[in-house]
Amino acid sequence: MQKVVIIGATSAIAEATARLYAARGAQLFLIARNATRLTDIAADLRVRGSQEVFHASLDVNDLDAHAHVIEQAWAALGSVDVVLVAHGTLPDQAQCESSVEVALKEFSTNATSTIALLTSMAPRFEAQRSGVMAVISSVAGDRGRQSNYLYGSAKAAVSAFASGLRQRMAKVGVNVLTIKPGFVDTPMTREFKKGALWAKPDDIARGIVRGADRGRNVMYLPFFWLPIMLIIRHIPEFIFKRIKL
Amino acid sequence: MSKTGQSWGRYPQADQTIISISDRHAALPSVAGSALPHGNGRSYGDSCLNDGGTLLHARALDRFIAFDPQTGVLECEAGVLFSEILDLVVPQGWFLPVTPGTKFVTVGGAIANDVHGKNHHKAGTFGRHVLSLELLRSDGSRRTCSPEHHPDWFAATVGGLGLTGLITKATIQLRRVAGPWMSGEVHRFKDLDGFFRLSQASDRDYEYTVAWIDCASEGNALGRGIFTRANHAPAHPDSRPTAPSRRLRVPFTPPISLINPLSLRAFNTLYYHRQRESVGHLTMHYEPHFYPLDGIGDWNRIYGPRGFMQYQCVVPPTRSADCMETLVKTIAASGEGSFLAVLKQFGDVPSPGLLSFPRPGATLALDFPNRGPRTLALLDRLDDIVANAGGAVYPAKDARMPGKYFKHYFPAWESFSPYIDPKFSSSFWRRVTE
Structure with a gap:
């Protein structure tokens, strides 16, 4: 039976992923800020087949609280096969430009807290010598764009951190999976007009579980974002700075 | 305008703001104008639309x-x-x-x-x-x-x-x-009398009964059809078919309806003769038994950009036989025809809602490509027949019934009104009561 820890468990992608693990009968430990919603989701996952669902509240920006919650997760599950770090926000870029405080707070939510959590959990995976550390980054981290470069820079930090962590953990048989979703139709992107490139949380969740099962390294989800981002990364700066993206 | 704000018949069109509800503990969002809950948009007409207002899209309440x-x-x-x-x-x-x-x-x-x-x-x-x-x-x-x-x-x-x-x-x-399988029988019948006889003989021993009738043929073939009766099969039926695995999909909306008098007559005749014997036995998975059309994604697109109208009525037992005959004759004579005509006898188990549609009698469900005034005129004629017989029309499938008939079919509408949330309304409700 798989043992899975999910941080940011009330996000749409995380909840869809948890349902897939629940259907397999996995034991789950859910971590998120909102305790009421955690309770609801835990009940749902039990009905869907999870052997056992534990949960704990955590504000990821409360860095001092991380150690205790991670301790609780390992105490409850014994060992962990998969951890999915899925929390995040979509900052208002205009606000991030007019307020240093907002910019750094958003950076902390989307990058610093993720780096802290992965750092705290790495020694436990090293000791286990097995498992998957999956982290949700974003295609936005591949290149900073004027429309959301605070979010992009935070995700770039996560992607680079995960890349280094992957090299380190590979030596002990632990896989680090970087997930780079494109546009996903979730409550986080409620305000956007949806076009053909938009994916459902279920599609992303299936990709995450597949990637974790097969020991993948970096996944663009859906796959078509790989060629799109390849092109975007290679546009020369002198052209890139003149286009609107 | 998001696609989720459409009804299944794709008629009428409505323009509305959509708010997704995903937290059942939260209070309702405050909106300017009126709001209406919207599930998966499978109602056919305008009962799930709120033109000019807000839809509270509740699919995300899925725990x-x-x-x-x-x-x-x-x-x-x-x-x-x-x-x-x-x-x-x-x-x-x-x-x-x-x-x-x-x-x-x-x-x-x-x-x-x-x-x-x-x-x-x-x-x-x-x-x-x-x-x-x-x-x-x-x-x-x-x-x-x-x-x-x-x-x-x-x-x-x-x-x-x-x-x-x-x-x-x-x-x-x-x-x-006991399992996912159904077992039952399929009977071909030559006319409406045949349907009523089969229905009478089956309702005691079979949990599920329904008939398809040919609404395109006139004369001798009028009212012929296929009657299906089934029960959930025991744990170990003689065969164990699987659910159909491949899901087809209508990939785009054709510029005109693919359902026209010619294709209708051909389809109905073929469907009637599909089964060679007059009686067949079947063991099947529950999916094709209950949900034959769910196997084809977005099937409502075959009716083209103008969409289609469903019409489902019920007429009381004493008038069932003569009324059904008049309805089927009227439809066949109109040439509008219906691709999916479904006939069933409701039982006398009371419905719990003030505005529930089911009541004792025979019910007929049809769908018509939307051909504008011609289709509307035919449905008005059907309404006259149904109202005269003391029957009713199903709001979930309706996009056009006149308010006077709604009030006649659902006399409880006035005692229902005080329970309406003052911030809630729908295109349907405004159409039939204002």
Whole structure:
């Protein structure tokens, strides 16, 4: 039976992923800020087949609280096969430009807290010598764009951190999976007009579980974002700075 | 304008703001103008639309709350689909107590329309199997309603077309089954008399009965059709067919309707003669039995950009035979024809909602490509026949019934009105009451 820890468990992608693990009968430990919603989701996952669902509240920006919650997760599950770090926000870029405080707070939510959590959990995976550390980054981290470069820079930090962590953990048989979703139709992107490139949380969740099962390294989800981002990364700066993206 | 704001008939078009509801503990969002809960948009006409207002899109309320595999009592949020319930409970030996012809409806939508199925003569409507529901109103109040607690609110909300408030969650009593298979028989009948005889003979021993009739042929072939009767099969049926695995899909909307008098007549004749013997035995998976059209994604597109209109009526038992004959003759003579004409006898199990549609008698469901005034004129003629016989037309499928007929079909509409949430309204409700 798989043992899975999910941080940011009330996000749409995380909840869809948890349902897939629940259907397999996995034991789950859910971590998120909102305790009421955690309770609801835990009940749902039990009905869907999870052997056992534990949960704990955590504000990821409360860095001092991380150690205790991670301790609780390992105490409850014994060992962990998969951890999915899925929390995040979509900052208002205009606000991030007019307020240093907002910019750094958003950076902390989307990058610093993720780096802290992965750092705290790495020694436990090293000791286990097995498992998957999956982290949700974003295609936005591949290149900073004027429309959301605070979010992009935070995700770039996560992607680079995960890349280094992957090299380190590979030596002990632990896989680090970087997930780079494109546009996903979730409550986080409620305000956007949806076009053909938009994916459902279920599609992303299936990709995450597949990637974790097969020991993948970096996944663009859906796959078509790989060629799109390849092109975007290679546009020369002198052209890139003149286009609107 | 998001696609989720359409009804299944794709007629009429409506322009509305869509707000997704994903937290059942939160109060309703405050909106300018009126709001209407919207599930999976499988109502055919305008009862799930709110032109010029807001739709509270409730599909994201899709969590199970509790399921007891010993008793078959399921509690879930109102946006859970019937398909999701079946995936969960059939492997554990349970089935929906009542299901309409598509499994892509939400629990909230099934309650708000008090839906029925092929087992109406045994089980009544879906609302009879709802043990309780939670109703959230725009004033922030929450009521747990059941036949015992707030029975008046329960009766108003079951079949209440979403107008009494948002259903956030419900508790349902499922029914036991031994497995996913159905066993039954298919009978060909030559005319409407044949249908009524078969129905009479089957309703005692078969939980599910329904007939398809040929609505394109006139003269001798008028009212011929195919009658299906089935029960849930025992644990080890003689064969164990699997659910169809490949899901087809209509990839785009053709510029004109593919359903026209020529294709209709050809289809109906072929379908009638599909089965060579006059009686056939069948063992099948529940999916093709209950949901033949769910195998084809977006099938509503075949009617082209103008969409189509469903018409479902019921006429009382004493008038069933003569009335059905008049209806079928009128349709065949009009040349409009119907691709899917479904005929069934409702039983006399009382419906729990003030505005529930099912009542004793024979019910006929048809769909017509929308050809503008011609189609509307035909449906008006059908209304005259149904109203004269003391029957009724199903709001969940309607996009055009005149207000005078609605009030005639549903005399309880006036006692229902005080239960409407002051912030709620729908295109349908405004059309038939204002």
